[in-house]
Amino acid sequence: MxxxxxxxxxxxxxxxxxxxxLPGSCRPNCLRFEIDGAQVGWIPPRVVLLLARFPEVFSPPHGGAVSLCPILNSYGRRSEAVDTVLQTLRQDESLTCLKGWRDEKYSVMPKFSDAPLMWMERAATSLFGVKxxxxxxxxxxxxxxxxxxxxxxxxxxxxxxxxxxxxxxxxxxxxxxxxxxxxxxxxxxxxxxxxxxxxxxxxxxxxxxxxxxxxxxxxxxxxxxxxxxxxxxxxxxxxxxxxxxxxxxxxxxxxxxxxxxxxxxxxxxxxxxxxxxxxxxxxxxxxxxxxxxxxxxxxx
Amino acid sequence: MxxxxxxxxxxxxxxxxxxxxLPGSCRPNCLRFEIDGAQVGWIPPRVVLLLARFPEVFSPPHGGAVSLCPILNSYGRRSEAVDTVLQTLRQDESLTCLKGWRDEKYSVMPKFSDAPLMWMERAATSLFGVKxxxxxxxxxxxxxxxxxxxxxxxxxxxxxxxxxxxxxxxxxxxxxxxxxxxxxxxxxxxxxxxxxxxxxxxxxxxxxxxxxxxxxxxxxxxxxxxxxxxxxxxxxxxxxxxxxxxxxxxxxxxxxxxxxxxxxxxxxxxxxxxxxxxxxxxxxxxxxxxxxxxxxxxxx
Structure with a gap:
């Protein structure tokens, strides 16, 4: 046995x-993180609040999702705009994950087989629930x-x-x-x-x-x-x-x-x-x- | 490549x-099949309607679930009561799966590691979405x-x-x-x-x-x-x-x-x-x- x-x-x-x-997780309260209508992650409620400070990058929450502003319509524009936000958020003491900033670029896409829609600093991916x-x-x-x-x-x-x-x-x-x-x-x-x-x-x-x-x-x-x-x-x-x-x-x-x-x-x-x-x-x-x-x- | x-x-x-x-499946319209408060399957809507004819075995749908009547409080009683219902339903021409009746008893339990709560004829398991x-x-x-x-x-x-x-x-x-x-x-x-x-x-x-x-x-x-x-x-x-x-x-x-x-x-x-x-x-x-x-x- x-x-x-x-x-x-x-x-x-x-x-x-x-x-x-599992029951009790933050999942029911997370918003979908969407780019061009496709889900690429899950954003916890406290991160949603922080992102509201950057309306030129993140559209206001809508239908259970936070999206990148439509003007950010290329891999390069999205990556740079989000990176600028993250560089600012690094000053926020509450975001301990960003203390582990690594200068490592991770691809962001709905599935592994999809073309990347942007890159994101590795240490920030958990803020967006990006895979x-x-x-x-x-x-x-x-x-x-x-x-x-x-x-x-x-x-x-x-x-x-x-x-x-x-x-x-x-x-x-x-x-x-x-x-x-x-x-x-x-x-x-x-x-x-x-x-x-x-x-x-x-x-x-x-x-x-x-x-x-x-x-x-x-x-x-x-x-x-x-x-x-x-x-x-x-x-x-x-x-x-x-x-x-x-x-x-x-x-x-x-x-x-x-x-x-x-x-x-x-x-x-x-x-x-x-x-x-x-x-x-x-x-x-x-x-x-x-x-x-x-x-x-x-x-x- | x-x-x-x-x-x-x-x-x-x-x-x-x-x-x-996948989107479009019957899942959102299925009722959970529960025994003693534990889910053991998914019952499609058309089967729920058929089961309503046997109130001495299946309690009326409640909170998104169909349950076995509480009086059926043992492995043997549950198995026999459901088997009697299924023998009757075999006459129903619309239930093509029951034409494949095999006289093979399958265990019904929430997870493989749980003790079986009843047995069910193999050919009937798809009516209840039993694993x-x-x-x-x-x-x-x-x-x-x-x-x-x-x-x-x-x-x-x-x-x-x-x-x-x-x-x-x-x-x-x-x-x-x-x-x-x-x-x-x-x-x-x-x-x-x-x-x-x-x-x-x-x-x-x-x-x-x-x-x-x-x-x-x-x-x-x-x-x-x-x-x-x-x-x-x-x-x-x-x-x-x-x-x-x-x-x-x-x-x-x-x-x-x-x-x-x-x-x-x-x-x-x-x-x-x-x-x-x-x-x-x-x-x-x-x-x-x-x-x-x-x-x-x-x-x-």
Whole structure:
């Protein structure tokens, strides 16, 4: 039988990471963020109030939506006008997310397959509930006797977000105009000193999608997931300082750690997805099997 | 680059199989089907009208829900009372789904992890939008040079549903009280004459979930997905007559066939899930990659 404590903790993780869909979330009070009539995000009520100070950029709320002014009719005009607003809002002490300003441009579009309508500073996306995309890489080894181990990173204590917690081998956000595999190769190189020729062997296997809210806003994210089977003698090493240490752990130990609070939550979801795809969880003995898969792919 | 025609056809498949969530579906007009205050399904308006003829079993609609009468306070009482109603409704010519009566009992519960509150005849579940669970098995081979091929079944022309269309190696619904692996072994044996010792090697890898409506009702389904790697010299053979023929096809050919109308739609979804997990679809070149994964796991 499955470990009940583990199952419950894992279900709680998925619920927390999808709390935007749960009763009691700010969702019913959010306004849709629309560009040219298409929804690209969800704006929490307190942000709506702040945006009212910039009527030359944001039209007054209408029909449950906040839209960009129609005069902002190109990718460049929209991006620059919103960026100017955000530069002003950075002075606002209450917007803690903007203290994490990164000078990273994220594409804004209704769906990943749509052409971007503008770019937005990464740190501001949660104010608008704009969907962010990234890449996460499961690094693993298989011993001669078939035992699977997984490489995990421990985040640097100086990281802005989730300092000191466990992370996947490498991961990173998709900046505007940069490809998925390109981001993967770059992050593998920068964070773990994995040569491009090795990183290129990573295989696309899944996505993990979720939406949560916290005091900083609405986080709607989809991660493209890759598996990278590494040689037994390969050793990732600390690169740009985002990681303090790498560990190679037996998969059962990794599984147990999912139920600790030692994991960056979205990385724990990527590991759970790995455990399911690689048959480390049995459909008959894990009562939440179907709910686990469901919780990894919430996007409606 | 991905084949645009293939991508669009595959996206259409996923939209059709999730049309209950799309604008224009009967969902806003459905009533929740509740037992003991917990939702277990969605009842379309025309079925609500029929149920009004049985006030000793179904309480009058209240607050957007139809409930079983409180006197039906046990698994056995609920199951028998509803079964009696359904036996009467079988005479109703307009309920075409009940012509497919199978004498198969399906468990009814809010979530898979909850204790069943009653059983219901399989053919009636779409009248109540009660969730159905099943097992689908991807049978595949890997040649010495690494080429993957997949076993597909062509359904018998005399099957009640989707006659003559392509299907997974084996599949079947989860009857009340029967385990997932147990169902898998049974279906492999009955449909494809796969010995239990071989079927047991199937590995749990995923679920595929979707909800569609058609003239017969609301189909809310989750399939537990297993991969079964078969020896190159293994040959499934026709068993109970549900299948007319088995084919072993190169994976690229299977992929192309997803865009034909030759597949039973939910089996095509199971194949798409296989293609994604086994890296036959690239995240960078398939524009709908993220939407494909999302479309395979719609349950909110």
């Amino acid at each position: 499955a470990n009940t404590y583990w199952s419950e903790k894992t279900l709680q993780l998925l619920r927390r990471m999808n709390n935007f869909y 962010r995309y990234g890449v996460h890489i499961n690094g693993y080894t298989v011993s001669d006797s078939g035992e699977v181990s997984m490489w995990l990173a421990r985040r640097s204590p100086s990281k802005q977000t989730y300092p000191g917690l466990l992370d996947n081998l490498a991961a990173g956000g998709l900046a505007a105009g940069v490809g998925i595999k390109q981001t993967l190769v770059k992050e593998c190189q920068e964070e773990a000193c994995i040569p491009a020729a090795t990183a290129e062997k990573a295989r696309p296997v899944s996505t993990v999608s979720y939406t949560y809210e916290d005091e900083e806003g609405v986080f709607a994210e989809s991660q493209f997931v890759f598996d990278l089977k590494l040689p037994l003698d390969f050793q990732p090493t600390v690169g740009d300082g985002e990681v303090q240490e790498f560990y190679l752990l037996p998969i059962e130990e990794v599984k147990e750690m999912l139920a600790s609070d030692d994991f960056k939550p979205n990385c724990a979801m990527v590991v759970l997805d790995f455990l399911i795809r690689h048959s480390f969880i049995e459909a008959d003995t894990e009562p939440y099997y179907q709910e686990f898969v469901e919780g990894l792919h919430q996007t409606l | 991905a084949n645009t025609y293939w991508s669009e056809k595959t996206l259409q498949l996923l939209r059709r199989m999730n049309n209950f969530y 159905r669970y099943g097992v689908h098995i991807n049978g595949y081979t890997v040649s010495d040079s690494g080429e993957v091929s997949m076993w597909l079944a062509r359904r018998s022309p005399s099957k009640q549903t989707y006659p003559g269309l392509l299907d997974n190696l084996a599949a079947g619904g989860l009857a009340a009280g029967v385990g997932i692996k147990q169902t898998l072994v049974k279906e492999c044996q009955e449909e494809a004459c796969i010995p239990a010792a071989t079927a047991e090697k199937a590995r749990p890898v995923s679920t595929v979930s979707y909800t569609y409506e058609d003239e017969e009702g609301v189909f809310a389904e989750s399939q537990f997905v297993f991969d079964l790697k078969l020896p190159l010299d293994f040959q499934p053979t026709v068993g109970d007559g549900e299948v007319q023929e088995f084919y072993l096809l190169p994976i690229e050919e299977v992929k192309e066939m997803l865009a034909s109308d030759d597949f039973k739609p939910n089996c095509a979804m199971v194949v798409l899930d296989f293609l994604i997990r086994h890296s036959f679809i690239e995240a960078d070149t398939e524009p709908y990659y993220q939407e494909f994964v999302e479309g395979l796991h719609q349950t909110l």
